[in-house]
Amino acid sequence: MSGGERLRVLVAMSGGVDSSVAAALMRDQGHDVTGVTLKLWGGESDSGCCSVSDVEDARRVAAQLDLPHYVFNFAEDFNANVVDPYVADYASGRTPNPCVECNRSLKWGRLLNRARSMGFDALVTGHHARITRDGSGRAELRRGEDPAKDQSYVLAVLGQEELAMTLLPVGEMTKADVRVHATRLGLRTAAKAESMDVCFITRGGRNAFLDARVPAAPGPIVDGDGAVVGAHDGVRGFTVGQRRGLAVAAGERRYVIDVDAATATVTLGDRRDLLRGGIALSRVTSTGASIADGTTVLAQVRAHGESHPAVWHGDHIEWVEPQPRVAPGQIVALYEGDRVLGSAIVV
Amino acid sequence: MRPESIEAMLPFLSEHPGNPSGSHGAARAAKTALEEARETVAGVLGCSPNELVFTGGGTEADNLAIKGGARAARRRAGLDGVVTTAFEHKGVLAAAHRLEAEGFRVAETSVTAQGMVDLDDLARRLDGSTALVSVMAVNNEIGTIQPLPEVGALVRRLAPQALLHTDAVQAVPWVDVSLLAAGWDFVAISGHKFGGPKGVGALVIRGGVPVDPEIEGGGQERGIRAGTVNVAGVVALATALRITHDRREMETARIARLRDRLRDELLRAIPDAFVNGAPDRQTAGHLHLGFPGVESEALLVMLDDRGVYAAAGSSCSSGATEISHVLAAMGMEKDAATASIRLSLGYASTDSDVAAAVAAIPRAVAQLRTPVRT
Numbered sequence: 001m002s003g004g005e006r007l008r009v010l011v012a013m014s015g016g017v018d019s020s021v022a023a024a025l026m027r028d029q030g031h032d033v034t035g036v037t038l039k040l041w042g043g044e045s046d047s048g049c050c051s052v053s054d055v056e057d058a059r060r061v062a063a064q065l066d067l068p069h070y071v072f073n074f075a076e077d078f079n080a081n082v083v084d085p086y087v088a089d090y091a092s093g094r095t096p097n098p099c100v101e102c103n104r105s106l107k108w109g110r111l112l113n114r115a116r117s118m119g120f121d122a123l124v125t126g127h128h129a130r131i132t133r134d135g136s137g138r139a140e141l142r143r144g145e146d147p148a149k150d151q152s153y154v155l156a157v158l159g160q161e162e163l164a165m166t167l168l169p170v171g172e173m174t175k176a177d178v179r180v181h182a183t184r185l186g187l188r189t190a191a192k193a194e195s196m197d198v199c200f201i202t203r204g205g206r207n208a209f210l211d212a213r214v215p216a217a218p219g220p221i222v223d224g225d226g227a228v229v230g231a232h233d234g235v236r237g238f239t240v241g242q243r244r245g246l247a248v249a250a251g252e253r254r255y256v257i258d259v260d261a262a263t264a265t266v267t268l269g270d271r272r273d274l275l276r277g278g279i280a281l282s283r284v285t286s287t288g289a290s291i292a293d294g295t296t297v298l299a300q301v302r303a304h305g306e307s308h309p310a311v312w313h314g315d316h317i318e319w320v321e322p323q324p325r326v327a328p329g330q331i332v333a334l335y336e337g338d339r340v341l342g343s344a345i346v347v
Numbered sequence: 348m349r350p351e352s353i354e355a356m357l358p359f360l361s362e363h364p365g366n367p368s369g370s371h372g373a374a375r376a377a378k379t380a381l382e383e384a385r386e387t388v389a390g391v392l393g394c395s396p397n398e399l400v401f402t403g404g405g406t407e408a409d410n411l412a413i414k415g416g417a418r419a420a421r422r423r424a425g426l427d428g429v430v431t432t433a434f435e436h437k438g439v440l441a442a443a444h445r446l447e448a449e450g451f452r453v454a455e456t457s458v459t460a461q462g463m464v465d466l467d468d469l470a471r472r473l474d475g476s477t478a479l480v481s482v483m484a485v486n487n488e489i490g491t492i493q494p495l496p497e498v499g500a501l502v503r504r505l506a507p508q509a510l511l512h513t514d515a516v517q518a519v520p521w522v523d524v525s526l527l528a529a530g531w532d533f534v535a536i537s538g539h540k541f542g543g544p545k546g547v548g549a550l551v552i553r554g555g556v557p558v559d560p561e562i563e564g565g566g567q568e569r570g571i572r573a574g575t576v577n578v579a580g581v582v583a584l585a586t587a588l589r590i591t592h593d594r595r596e597m598e599t600a601r602i603a604r605l606r607d608r609l610r611d612e613l614l615r616a617i618p619d620a621f622v623n624g625a626p627d628r629q630t631a632g633h634l635h636l637g638f639p640g641v642e643s644e645a646l647l648v649m650l651d652d653r654g655v656y657a658a659a660g661s662s663c664s665s666g667a668t669e670i671s672h673v674l675a676a677m678g679m680e681k682d683a684a685t686a687s688i689r690l691s692l693g694y695a696s697t698d699s700d701v702a703a704a705v706a707a708i709p710r711a712v713a714q715l716r717t718p719v720r721t
Binding site for chain 2: 034036039055068070071072073075113114116117118119
């Protein structure tokens, strides 16, 4: 996919400004562009991303750009691959990352496969990350141009096959540039607010969503020595590392240091109790070649968090400096400089 | 739209903008045109002009008949049963579900694998308290023409007090509704299904059948459907209906030949394709085909790109395709349903349309069946 070639591309249009501009950029580079919006989640009260009004925004932008636009209904797969595991994770005291799982199984799973079978050359999204080529033509995933908006973390699960067929045109721009470009084109999504929350969690909030699917079990909040210091109405409201919303009175700052779903117990401690020397990992992926044991990498444990150096050991990393414990179920993205090496899930 | 229909409506958007409810001179032309249109439509549908109410489309006509008819029957005679079928248009099913929420007993009669209403099942659902029975004339997805005379006879025998409603929106181009639904209390049609405009429809309300209005206001349409009548739309609907009726025999014969050729050539090119529905009970314009292993959602996009407009399921407000409740009601497996598409032909279909579809569909199906290299 070198410059100048006219490609048939499928642009995943969420109805937001980034994917709107991605579609416009591809069109203006002379590619044969088709827009698609995924219907992932249904229901009358749907107000998250990919709701009816977002589909309508995507459709209107596509019309403005004179692009064909379609809606693919992946709701069933989304439920099976994203929502059900999300609910099951919280019920077992883990903290899942549904956006990453959606990228893995829906956007770069079913959608990419469909794009391939339909004869498209590439899948395009509006993510803020960059894909470059090394000397041998292999695709490399890198942080986006705008450090504050970098989304390489949520794409870290992609492998060479997926990256080789992906284009991320807005990753070369800052968010401010994206909005300027959208305004210049007169796109209706130019000033649209960013989606911040999990798209299928709507009005009632996360706990209400989860409680409607798995009954919450109340239990104790205990201190490191086992003393009961409070009570909670369900472990799904707690994540390892959490500080806010702990309904206990304590002199110093308290953190959740453990969540045990089996006994419905939430354990608190201070910051020192939270520190760990490393993280045990499962479901390791790599964007290219696998990482050699003993390599020092930069590990990032949340979408917009900092990365810290760690030594890679295949099924775990060892922090160079101890770091706060990361909740089981979270994604760890591994970097070398600004290049993504791969990902794993915290055990 | 049929060109004659467009031409007929234009004067009522320009030189005759009058409100037919008015009494001044400008109203007269509109009033005259409205009543002439009413006579035309009544003539084709086999009712008298005062048995006809114009509406804002087929869905509104269905809602008016089902809710208005059932509510009036409960109010006047205490009847509380509503019987419909599982593969009706959403405009009928949603109205029935609304009645269910109001305390009516609502039953959905099952349909056969060939897409015909199951008369034995229907018989079991009828009783002396049935207020209304709604069975469509032609299914919108599968194109099967339903045995309304048999349905009517069954209902009159087993549920003598029940009102008979048919959603005939899909039927007008293909069958003479005045014969198929002879004697039915309510018949709903919609302009855009036979070359008329969108957003205008009509409901036959057989003489004396009480109906509670849905839309109340200034008493238009004999108080059954208030609101200024869309004169231009009604005139265009009547024009399209008259032409459709007059040319039906000729047009359906021509369309049937096109459809048969399309079906035969596609089956020849794609030997494992399967035909859905009952061929001997389908209209001339419907062809519903499945291609094992192909996802219709992807196929439709590829066909659209090649100028072939097909459909699958029914569209919801977001534009996403939902699994068809019609195919589900026919007991079709999910894999077969998602592998199926609907090809519709009409008065505007030509030989070259068929040729384009015959060229595009086998190629697209073959491509979607090719294992992707990764």
